[in-house]
Amino acid sequence: MRYLPHSDAERADMLALIGGPDADALFSAVPSDLLLRQPPALPAHSPEFSVEARMRALSARNHAAGDGPFFIGAGAYRHHVPATVDHLIQRSEWLTAYTPYQPEISQGTLQMLFEFQTQVANLTGMEVANASLYDGSTATAEAVLMARRLTRRNRILLSGGLHPHYRDVVRTYLGDDDDLICLPASPVGQGDILSRLDDKTAAIVIQTPDFFGHLRDLKAAADAIHAVGGLLIVVVTEVVSLGLLEAPGALGADIVVAEGQSLGNALNFGGPYVGLMATRKSFIRQMPGRLCGETVDAEGQRGFVLTLSTREQHIRREKATSNICTNSGLCALAFTIHLSLLGEAGLVRLARLNHARAGALADALAAIPGVTLLNRTFFNEMTIRIGRPAAPVVEALARRGILAGVPASRLLPGEPEVDDLIILAATELTSSEDIAALSAALAEELK
Template identity: 60%
Template sequence: MRYLPLNENDRKAMLDVIGADSIDDLFQDVPEKARLKALVDLPKHQSEQAIERHMAKLSAKSVSAGSVPFFCGAGAYKHHIPATVDHLIQRSEFLTAYTPYQPEISQGTLQSLFEFQTQVALLTGMDVANASMYDGSTACAEAVVMAKRVTRKSRAILAPGLHPHYAAATQTLASTLDIQIDERDCRPGRDDHVIDHINDDTACVVVQSPNVFGEIIDLAPIAEKAHKHKALLIAVFTEPVALGAIKSPGEQGADIVVGEGQGLGVGLNFGGPHVGLFACTKKLVRQMPGRLCGETVDANGERGFVLTLSTREQHIRREKATSNICTNSGLCCLAFTIHMSLLGDAGLKRLAALNHEAACHLADVIDGIDGADVVNETFFNEFTVKLNKPATEVVEALAEKGVLGGVPVSRLTEGNEDLLLVCATETASEEDIHAFETALKEVLS
């Protein structure tokens, strides 16, 4: 947004138009205790050169993921992104954002979204996918709301291994829509027990695989039990590369599949923007939130693309809308599409194999260190380690030695202070793993 300088007369004129006496009147809904009493302690102005120098100094204090051995995951993953991806998404025609409601001038955007949807449907083993959501957590929350519409029941069961941030986003949205959230205790080895809590009042069961602890969950028996009680299985993932190695959620009986697409084509980006993936079975498509691009033919019989079905997020009758989502992560899903196209089916499977091999090697190394034990029986490229010291202390000590050694589970959920999430992707070299091993031995000794 451009900086638009206004003088006192300009501000008074605008306040007069809207019938407000002062700018403070616009913030009446903000609690008094939450308001700033004075200006933020920042210099009022500096020259452009001085600001650049200051920002460069601040940036130098950060440690980028690619500059040191890096083993963090917990929902956002460091993968190698081919230079081709960045080159293509920066083309001016892709950087110009607009809503593709006029197909005559939007064929490029619509085609790229259609290809994205096709890739997501194939990846998840589902019939249809939408044109993306904001991120994995909001996709998860929207899936639960969708399940309520489909089943007309209001009880949603969240498996213990669902990422706590996804659970929190779901709880926030559900609290406004009279949806009862049944959460399980978030700790390893508990997801299989979720099957015992499914009954006739259940609208959906939300299960993540690989889950937040890295465990791979067999979704088939959970889907079978859910379907017996006319409930939906919502399958969640945070690492899309994992779907190149494990059986797709669709093959295991999932009704809705949601997840984070950041692992393909999209960098860590300090936590965002990322891209949410959303797919479902064909019979549920009219209840799916977000945009849906379809393929058609024009008056001359040529292949073309359009936004299909009703404009569900902007329904003329508000209660008929499927969501308030009225956009998509366009540039991020384009990056996802380009990266997937470069990999192809064989490339994705090879990438997944490299991830699993790196993680297996790292797990073997960690298991050989006194004071550290790998908890998982199954994993893809991320697993949980039980330490003889608080994980936060260990991570800080590793960082001082130049190794970003994982994410303490206690950062995501209360308790579990001695548990550490460790991830190894294809970017983890033998030298990186050796550096981690050396540093961890010193810290735990």
């Protein structure tokens, strides 16, 4: 919708002031096929209660994650969020707090971010973590830029198992760049990424568990990229997996980025989420975003400060490592509260429960005639081949009230050998009854 002054004289004055020939010129940057030919069919001049009733009716047509068996993952996961998390983040001192431009007077916010950084560093096995980023995909792009600054090289290799959205965000950040090499999607293996390494490679980006659910050999990748003087960037979209898998830092990762949505943050129809980034202490000057540190005040009392602020809002543009404008502070707080409630033992139990549920799902799927499980390894997500186009089958199961995962072709259009693949996830909220319902319905659809 476009707003312009009402009278012809007002419109003419405005256009003359900015040098525009007519109102349509204001929207010349928008592709013509995306412009509305007529206003949207919305009721006009309705009272508030009528609009609310209409919106409730539309909302009731949604099939939400908790309305039945749910196996969708592919980068966003349905986990239980304790009521305590929502209760605490809605306290006014948290809910209204944003970026503290006089940070040292916001001791509560700084302490929370300090605890958050400590948790992320411990989870990833790295020496230092920043005060969060937008989400996992933009954190990946920031890591790629960071690797280029550190190595003074440009060549970046993206694994075929990297989430397609993450790959696309990196492409958007880097633009038309011949030094960005995206390997084809690899539903079965890691591809030949290690054979592509040379002394011009700044970094390789490997996701584990990857887009198809496979666990990747980070140690071999780290040894290979370090041998040519490059860096290993590890991506984790399911952060609960770090409660069970060995930390990437212990396996040689140089930069670890992750999506933190699984802890404290519901699916929320796609956001907002929270990006995690951790790295080695020697790389800290090239880490984007902000870093909170612990100190003592003039009276010797414990206090917190912004130790490092390398974004444009704090320093000159030409010296900034990033133009990131927010750190998803409320989502980071929810992450920290949930992880604090769990503790180390609780996170391990949660991870084990996720893997157990996924094991039960894998066994049930493998027993269905016509279904092939592609994974030898997985955490709580896996890929199956059904021998026919997967999208219509997933839609048919949705009509039965079962959200049976994501057809790989939806996120990888045009890629070979993915048309008959479905990616499914199981979490602690996946019941035995859910698995039985999916197995029976899928078997019937495949007959």
